[in-house]
Amino acid sequence: MHALNSGVRRYHVAPVLCQRAKVAMSHFEPNEYINYEKLEKNINIVRKRLDRPLTLSEKIVYGHLDDPAKQEIERGKTYLRLRPDRVAMQDATAQMAMLQFISSGLPKVAVPSTIHCDHLIEAQSGGEKDLQRAKDINQEVYNFLSTAGAKYGVGFWKPGSGIIHQIILENYSYPGVMLIGTDSHTPNGGGLGGICIGVGGADAVDVMAGIPWELKCPKVIGVKLTGKLSGWTSPKDVILKVAGILTVKGGTGAIIEYHGPGVDSISCTGMATICNMGAEIGATTSIFPYNQRMKKYLGKTGRADIAALADEFKQHLVPDSGCQYDQVIEINLSELKPHINGPFTPDLAHPVSDIGAVAEKEGWPVDIRVGLIGSCTNSSYEDMGRSAAVAKQALAHGLKCKSKFTITPGSEQIRATIERDGYAKVLREVGGLVLANACGPCIGQWDRKDIKKGEKNTIVTSYNRNFTGRNDANPETHAFVTSPEIVTALSIAGTLKFNPETDYLTGADGKKFKLEAPDADELPKLEFDPGQDTYQYPPKDGSGQRVDVSPTSQRLQLLEPFDKWDGKDLEDMLILIKVKGKCTTDHISAAGPWLKFRGHLDNISNNLLIGAINIENGKANSVRNALTQEFGPVPDTARYYKKMGVKWAVIGDENYGEGSSREHAALEPRHLGGRVIITKSFARIHETNLKKQGLLPLTFADPADYNKIHPVDKLSIVGLKDFAPGKPLKCIIKHPNGSQETIMLNHTFNESQIEWFQAGSALNRMKELQQKSS
Numbered sequence: 001m002h003a004l005n006s007g008v009r010r011y012h013v014a015p016v017l018c019q020r021a022k023v024a025m026s027h028f029e030p031n032e033y034i035n036y037e038k039l040e041k042n043i044n045i046v047r048k049r050l051d052r053p054l055t056l057s058e059k060i061v062y063g064h065l066d067d068p069a070k071q072e073i074e075r076g077k078t079y080l081r082l083r084p085d086r087v088a089m090q091d092a093t094a095q096m097a098m099l100q101f102i103s104s105g106l107p108k109v110a111v112p113s114t115i116h117c118d119h120l121i122e123a124q125s126g127g128e129k130d131l132q133r134a135k136d137i138n139q140e141v142y143n144f145l146s147t148a149g150a151k152y153g154v155g156f157w158k159p160g161s162g163i164i165h166q167i168i169l170e171n172y173s174y175p176g177v178m179l180i181g182t183d184s185h186t187p188n189g190g191g192l193g194g195i196c197i198g199v200g201g202a203d204a205v206d207v208m209a210g211i212p213w214e215l216k217c218p219k220v221i222g223v224k225l226t227g228k229l230s231g232w233t234s235p236k237d238v239i240l241k242v243a244g245i246l247t248v249k250g251g252t253g254a255i256i257e258y259h260g261p262g263v264d265s266i267s268c269t270g271m272a273t274i275c276n277m278g279a280e281i282g283a284t285t286s287i288f289p290y291n292q293r294m295k296k297y298l299g300k301t302g303r304a305d306i307a308a309l310a311d312e313f314k315q316h317l318v319p320d321s322g323c324q325y326d327q328v329i330e331i332n333l334s335e336l337k338p339h340i341n342g343p344f345t346p347d348l349a350h351p352v353s354d355i356g357a358v359a360e361k362e363g364w365p366v367d368i369r370v371g372l373i374g375s376c377t378n379s380s381y382e383d384m385g386r387s388a389a390v391a392k393q394a395l396a397h398g399l400k401c402k403s404k405f406t407i408t409p410g411s412e413q414i415r416a417t418i419e420r421d422g423y424a425k426v427l428r429e430v431g432g433l434v435l436a437n438a439c440g441p442c443i444g445q446w447d448r449k450d451i452k453k454g455e456k457n458t459i460v461t462s463y464n465r466n467f468t469g470r471n472d473a474n475p476e477t478h479a480f481v482t483s484p485e486i487v488t489a490l491s492i493a494g495t496l497k498f499n500p501e502t503d504y505l506t507g508a509d510g511k512k513f514k515l516e517a518p519d520a521d522e523l524p525k526l527e528f529d530p531g532q533d534t535y536q537y538p539p540k541d542g543s544g545q546r547v548d549v550s551p552t553s554q555r556l557q558l559l560e561p562f563d564k565w566d567g568k569d570l571e572d573m574l575i576l577i578k579v580k581g582k583c584t585t586d587h588i589s590a591a592g593p594w595l596k597f598r599g600h601l602d603n604i605s606n607n608l609l610i611g612a613i614n615i616e617n618g619k620a621n622s623v624r625n626a627l628t629q630e631f632g633p634v635p636d637t638a639r640y641y642k643k644m645g646v647k648w649a650v651i652g653d654e655n656y657g658e659g660s661s662r663e664h665a666a667l668e669p670r671h672l673g674g675r676v677i678i679t680k681s682f683a684r685i686h687e688t689n690l691k692k693q694g695l696l697p698l699t700f701a702d703p704a705d706y707n708k709i710h711p712v713d714k715l716s717i718v719g720l721k722d723f724a725p726g727k728p729l730k731c732i733i734k735h736p737n738g739s740q741e742t743i744m745l746n747h748t749f750n751e752s753q754i755e756w757f758q759a760g761s762a763l764n765r766m767k768e769l770q771q772k773s774s
Contacts, residue, residue, distance in 0.1 A: 023309045025085065026171050027302065028155055028535060029112050034306065036313040039063040039176055043316055046073065053320030055220045056289050057255040060195040063316070064178040066212040075326065076219045076253055079750045081212035084178040086112040087204050089154075090164045090439075091145060092119035092591075093182035093662060095599030097201030098148045099559050100763055101208055105770070107152070107543065110210030114155040114172070115145050116164035120595055121438035123406070124447040127415075131160045131436045140555050141599060144547065146536060151545035152208075153538045161534035162411025162437040165189070165376040168196070169272055170301050170413060175290040175310045175317045180207055184279045184661040184685060185376050185464060190287040191272025192294055193310075193317055195255070197285045198685055200663035202692035202762050209766065214752065216684075218284045219254040221246075222325030225262030227334030231517040232352075232501055234386070235270030236378060236462065236483035238331060239277040240339035244349025245329060249655040251283030252684055254326065258288045259319055262333045267522035268297035269380035276377045277464045280346040282658060282683055290317035293522075300523045338486055338501070342466045343458075343478035345582070352486055356497030364478050364496075365458040369450060371401065371491030372471075373484040374408025374435070375442040378462035381417060381528075383484045384409070385520025388423040390488040390500075391430035393515050398508025401431035402494025403460075404450060408435045408442070416531030417524055430492070441471050444592030448472040458496065460487050467586050467659065469611070473593075485518045556599040561767075562670055562694050564760040570647060570675050570696075570717040572734070574626045576638055578651040578711045580615035584659035585686060587611035589668055591660070598664060605668040609634040609650070616711045624711060635672065642673035651709050652679035657686025666690045670761075676717055678731070678745060680706055691753050694761040701728060701744040708743060712736050717745070723757070725750050 022033040039060070046062040047054055050073065054062070065071045066081040073080070087109070089097050094115045101109070120141065121134040135142065142159060149156040157167055164181065165188035173179065175193030180186065182204050189196030197215070207213050223242060229235070242256070256278050258271070266274070271288040278286035288294075290310055298307040310317055338352040343364060350358055359366050373379075373387055384407070394400065407427050409415035415437050418424045424434055439445060442463040451457050456476040463471070466479035480496075489500040492515075498505075504512040539545070549556045579587075590607045597604035610621040610633065617631070624630075625637045627644060641648050650669065656679040657665060666689035669677070676696045680703045690697040696717065700706055709715070714734040723729070728744045735741075749757070752765075759765035 023305045025112060025174070028171065028537065032112050034174065034309060036176060036309060036316070040313060040316055042068040045069055053323040055257055055323045055325065056317070056319040057195065057218065057220045057257050057287055059316055060176055060178060061218065063176070073217060075217050078217045079214050080217050082178065082215055084111065084180050084207050084213055086172065086177070086179050087207050088114050088116065088164060088168055088172065088179060088181040088186065089204060090119050090183045091115060091117045091141065092595050092598045093201050094145055095141060095556065096663060096667065097182055097204045098145065099599065100201055100205045101152060102148070102547070103559050103763060104205060104209055104766060106209055109153045109208040111207055113153070113208055114157060115149050116157045116167055117142060117145070117159040117161065118163045118438045119443060119445070121159060121436045121440065122445045122447055123435045123440040127434050127436040134159055138596070140553065144549065144556055144599065147545055147547045149536070150538050151542040151547050153542060155538055156536040158534040158536060160412060160437055160532070162409070162414070163376040163379065163439055165276060166379060166410030166414065169269070170411060174298070174303070174306050175294060176313070180204060180213065182661055184659065185276050187278050187283070187285040188272045188276040188376060190275030190285055191268055192297065193288060193290040195285055195287060198279060198661040200661055200666065200685060200689035200692060202663060203688065205763065211766065215284070216253060216748070219326040221251060221254045221256050222328045223256060223258045224260040224328060224330045225258055225333055226260055226330065227262050227332040228265040229333045232338045232485065233333070233336050234338070234483040234485060235266050235273045237336055237339045238333070239274045240341050240349055240482070241331060241336060242329065243277065243281050243341060243347040246281045247347045248280060248345060248658055249282045249681065249683070251278060251281035254283055256283045256286040257319065257325065258286070263288060264291055264293065265333060266293065267382055268293045269382055269522065273377055277346070280464055282655065284684060289319060290314055297523065300528065338483065340460070340480050340482040340486065342480035344466065344468050346464065346466055346481055352482065353499045353501065355480070356495070356499070359496045365456055366496045367458065368403040368460055368490055368494055368496060369457045370404040370406065370459045371487045372406045372408070372441055372459065372461040372463065373487050374410065375439070375461070375463045376410060377464040378484045379408060379410030379414060381414060381524055382520055382522040383462070384414065384418045384423045386485040386518040387488040388426040389518035389520050390485050390492070390515060391426050394430055394492045394505070395426070397505070397513050399492060399505065401491040403491040405430065405432040405491045406435055406441065407432045408440050409437050412437050412531035412534055413528050416529035420529050421524060444470055444473060445595065446472050460490050462487050465659065467584050470586055489515055554600060554603060555596060557601055559601065561764050562760040564764065565758045567721070569720050573676060573715045574641060574646055574648045575709070575711050575713060575715065576641070576648040576650055576674065577609055577612060577623045577634055578615045578709065579653060579656070580613045580618070581653055583612050583652050583656050585657055585662050585665040586659055588657065588665035589662055601667055601671050604664055605671050606635045608638060608668040608672060614711070626712065638672035638674065646673070647675045648673060649676040649678060649715050650674060651706065652677060653706070654680045656682050658683040661685045663689040663692070666693045666695060670695055676715070687748065691749065691756055692762040694757055694759070696747070696757065698729065698745040698747050701746050705743040708741060709733055710735070723749070723754055725754070
């Protein structure tokens with residue numbers, strides 16, 4: 001809609017809105033209301049200032065500005081101060097977030113917030129047994145999160161409720177919302193037209209404390225969709241294609257905004273799939289415009305009142321006509337073919353028709369050991385229905401999966417509904433094992449028994465991420481990501497060389513047959529079955545609630561404040577490790593078995609950078625101790641330096657810290673004495689997390705200077721007394737032979753972030769400001 005029309009429409013609907021009841025943000029918070037009027041007011045202020053049509057992303061982001069009249073706005077440059085509507089935390093990151101909130105001394109969260117127990121359930125023998133085992137093993141952590149939620153006003157979703165992003169889509173996301181979540185796949189909520197952004201726990205603490213949240217003003221990449229999805233092509237193929245185009249860092253600093261006539265051929269949950277995996281291209285978030293598919297989903301999930309309100313304000317929930325994007329990609333959905341990406345990186349895109357030949361050429365195993373469907377990316381009712389449609393055809397011809405096959409429902413509501421409607425039965429009959437409503441193998445929570453570590457093998461998943469060792473801790477597992485229906489078809493065939501669009505299978509009767517493209521309802525014909533009630537409301541007054549953390553606990557540890565900057569330059573730092581190649585947050589702070597220590601900073605610090613490859617010897621978790629000249633594990637070496645009072649730095653390559661939002665990858669180096677991380681470039685969330693914990697994330701002004709630093713050198717960062725936004729810092733490199741050279745380092749700190757560094761951390765700075773105000 002043209003900007004000049006918005007005022008006329010507002011004038012006509014305002015009297016109607018005054019007469020209607022307020023609409024709650026969710027069923028679980030009946031007294032917290034959607035405030036489209038404020039969104040509209042802010043948008044109009046900014047539109048008048050900028051005097052141009054706005055993208056949808058800009059409308060929702062600028063609509064949440066703390067001061068829309070005075071905020072400096074320049075895409076890709078200025079920092080915005082924002083007021084998000086709500087916060088969501090998964091259990092692995094919520095531990096540290098709540099420990100930091102406790103340290104703040106505040107009595108209650110300032111915005112609606114929730115904790116979701118989904119990360120600590122290990123896939124082993126099946127849903128019910130695995131869930132009970134997780135409850136027993138993690139009782140201390142679940143009790144901490146439950147009581148902390150009750151004390152500080154945070155809703156608590158118990159283990160078994162489902163994956164955070166599916167729960168958000170079903171209950172909390174809505175068109176125009178701004179939600180931040182302590183998980184990198186929070187953008188899943190963009191499938192319902194919200195700006196949902198993954199952050200570290202310290203960012204969540206800011207919002208829960210009622211402090212404006214800072215975000216660098218994002219650029220906007222437009223993806224214009226034309227044509228229509230059909231046949232074997234699915235929503236997953238859209239993001240697999242986009243990942244192949246933009247690569248793992250092509251979306252950094254930008255929101256991906258989908259638009260065009262092709263959008264209407266995608267279901268709401270399909271849009272969520274696309275937004276979810278936008279994290280794999282480094283995007284700040286992804287979003288779709290409000291449409292009838294979203295309205296239909298809101299109605300089916302008991303939120304028709306929200307849809308009706310969104311209809312009234314629709315002009316603010318779609319992009320303005322004539323708005324400008326920083327980059328535009330066009331995809332014709334009618335021509336898009338099924339894709340499969342991998343191995344070892346989610347941006348290595350192949351048409352399914354080519355993957356068998358490519359795998360043979362590259363020496364990748366073509367036999368598929370396990371097919372895994374579900375996860376936060378692809379566990380909707382439609383996903384399960386399309387997979388079951390493929391499985392039914394195999395069963396009709398007497399076939400079952402040649403590969404092992406697992407199914408992860410996204411939520412208790414999805415689990416109960418696919419059980420009722422027969423999908424789960426079909427998937428079991430074809431050879432599938434239904435796992436708990438949790439993240440499971442997608443994040444490495446998989447007690448895999450069918451191979452030995454180091455054994456070369458292939459798995460295919462409908463997940464979002466496939467870094468080395470991510471799913472099963474085996475660096476030789478070649479993981480490929482694709483749609484659930486393609487995973488199902490490939491698991492039946494047992495090989496990457498099968499193309500379901502053209503190839504035939506042989507039935508039990510010896511006759512050849514071809515799988516037909518799957519067709520399934522996007523939403524159940526009956527209402528969703530909610531299943532078991534797994535939500536714990538926070539009490540109206542939680543001030544009397546006890547939250548216990550034992551001083552001898554191996555799972556939880558209260559936080560001590562980090563030391564303040566001493567006002568001096570950082571001189572003669574040792575280099576803990578110079579990293580070679582890709583270094584994700586999985587490399588910096590591994591998940592899997594380490595998840596149990598996410599609430600205990602000292603214990604989890606024993607995994608610091610154990611997956612990173614040392615350029616000096618090409619090995620993981622083996623670095624030279626510059627004081628003893630002996631090689632040893634990275635965490636042990638860091639602890640030795642800390643004990644000796646020696647500061648240290650890490651040297652990294654491109655897109656350092658891509659992947660998860662886990663702030664442990666920033667807390668651990670700070671805890672063990674690190675002060676500076678110097679790289680060619682950073683992933684957005686990790687760079688912010690490092691700043692929040694008082695570290696200096698710096699980038700080479702000349703990327704070639706990466707080659708000037710050697711693991712045996714000493715580094716000094718000078719000019720910190722004059723540390724200022726936009727002003728580069730000098731780095732003096734001292735070589736063992738006595739020679740030295742100077743290089744320049746860039747940074748993205750603004751004034752408030754410099755104050756975090758000087759105070760020792762963002763949390764320290766928050767406390768300083770609280771003391772001043774009181």
